[in-house]
Each structure stands twice: as structure tokens, then as C-alpha cells.
Amino acid sequence: MKIADVNELLDEEFEELFKNVVELFPKAAKTVVLQRPFDSLNELTVAFNNYLENLDVAEKIAVLQSHPDLAGKLLFENKLSVDSANEQAGAGLDKLTDEQKNQLVKLNAEYSEKFGFPFVICVRQNNKIERILEGLHQRLPNNREQEITNGINNVKKICQLRIENIVELD
Incomplete structure (x- = not known):
């Protein structure tokens, strides 16, 4: 279009x-x-x-809270939006080893407990589990204000890529 x-x-x-x-x-x-x-x-x-x-x-x-956990239960219950399911699968989050999944679940829980919303990262630009885990480790020490900013900046990246899936480049 x-x-x-x-x-x-x-x-x-x-x-x-x-x-x-x-x-x-x-x-x-x-x-x-x-x-x-x-x-x-x-x-x-x-x-x-x-x-x-x-x-x-x-x-x-509220925008950040609308995002699912990465490799969370919604992925494995096939309850993600089509966009999120495709993005997470594209990053291999549906094929993690048990160790990777456990580490991601643990870090996601720590992050959500600390900030009150899930960890949001543009998985299409960070499409390896190592980069996602590294992002979690780097961002966990931040304060809530920093993470609201980081999260919204990642939502913008996700949004742009989704728009580009709909509208042809000029």
C-alpha cells in the first residue's frame, strides 16, 4: 500500500x-x-x-503494559497478537533451550517486579537471545524513569517496523 x-x-x-x-x-x-x-x-x-x-x-x-513478556506463557499458549508472535518467532524465542528460557523468565520477572511493566525491546533489531539477555542485564540497574523512556523508544522502533510492513517505502 x-x-x-x-x-x-x-x-x-x-x-x-x-x-x-x-x-x-x-x-x-x-x-x-x-x-x-x-x-x-x-x-x-x-x-x-x-x-x-x-x-x-x-x-x-499503559502502552508498555500492553506488551507481552518475551518468551512468556502467551507465546507458548499461542495467545500473542499475530505481530508479536511473528516477531518473537523471528528472534527464535519460540525455540529457546530450557536454560535460555529459564534465564529469560527469571530476568523478565525481576524487571516486571522492579518497574511495573514488561521488558520491551525491539526483537527484530535484537534478534538473538544473547542480545536480548544482554539488554535485560544492562537495563535492570536503571531507574523507572529511564526504563519508561527506554521502553517507549523501543515501542517506537517496533511501531516503525510494523508500519513499514503495511506501507511501501516512498
């Missing part, structure tokens, strides 16, 4: 098409649709980034 096609969609069609570019947070698409027309794919991406950046802290936390 080209950006011109995106601009021609009915609001409801836009909202349906982009409802999960921010994981399980369709409110983003409902807000961004009001900013059309977009001149480019980049402008569309910037609109979603600005939406995320301008949320208050409670809303940013």
Missing part, C-alpha cells in the same frame, strides 16, 4: 489497519488518523512517534 492509499482510507479502515502498530493499543491509530493526509511514510511514522512521546507517564506505562 502506498501513502496515497493510506490517505484515502476511511477513518475506520485506517484505524483497523494500524490498530496494532502500537501493541494492543488501538487508541494510537484513532488519534493519528486525525492528522491525515501524510506526505510520506516517514511523516506517518513521525505522527505515531509524536503520539507516543506526548503521552503522560501513566499512558506511557
Whole structure:
């Protein structure tokens, strides 16, 4: 789909098409649709980034809480969104050794307990378990404010890649 096609969609069609570019947070698409027309794919991406950046802290936390744990029970129960399932499988998180899975589950639990939301990382850009575990180890010592920022920055990366799956590059 080209950006011109995106601009021609009915609001409801836009909202349906982009409802999960921010994981399980369709409110983003409902807000961004009001900013059309977009001149480019980049402008569309910037609109979603600005939406995320301008949320208050409670809303940013809600966005982060909408993300599933990496290699968590939802993956193995086939209850992830299609996007998340594909991203986690693409990073091999559905094929971890027992040791890797146990380490990831332990670190995810520590992270969630400390910050109140799951560890969010763009697995398509960190597609090896070693890099994901390294990211967890590096970010666990941070404070909550730093992790809200890190998490939202990773949501932006995920969002951009998901938009690029929908809209052709200019």
C-alpha cells in the first residue's frame, strides 16, 4: 500500500489497519488518523512517534503494559497478537533451550517486579537471545524513569517496523 492509499482510507479502515502498530493499543491509530493526509511514510511514522512521546507517564506505562513478556506463557499458549508472535518467532524465542528460557523468565520477572511493566525491546533489531539477555542485564540497574523512556523508544522502533510492513517505502 502506498501513502496515497493510506490517505484515502476511511477513518475506520485506517484505524483497523494500524490498530496494532502500537501493541494492543488501538487508541494510537484513532488519534493519528486525525492528522491525515501524510506526505510520506516517514511523516506517518513521525505522527505515531509524536503520539507516543506526548503521552503522560501513566499512558506511557499503559502502552508498555500492553506488551507481552518475551518468551512468556502467551507465546507458548499461542495467545500473542499475530505481530508479536511473528516477531518473537523471528528472534527464535519460540525455540529457546530450557536454560535460555529459564534465564529469560527469571530476568523478565525481576524487571516486571522492579518497574511495573514488561521488558520491551525491539526483537527484530535484537534478534538473538544473547542480545536480548544482554539488554535485560544492562537495563535492570536503571531507574523507572529511564526504563519508561527506554521502553517507549523501543515501542517506537517496533511501531516503525510494523508500519513499514503495511506501507511501501516512498
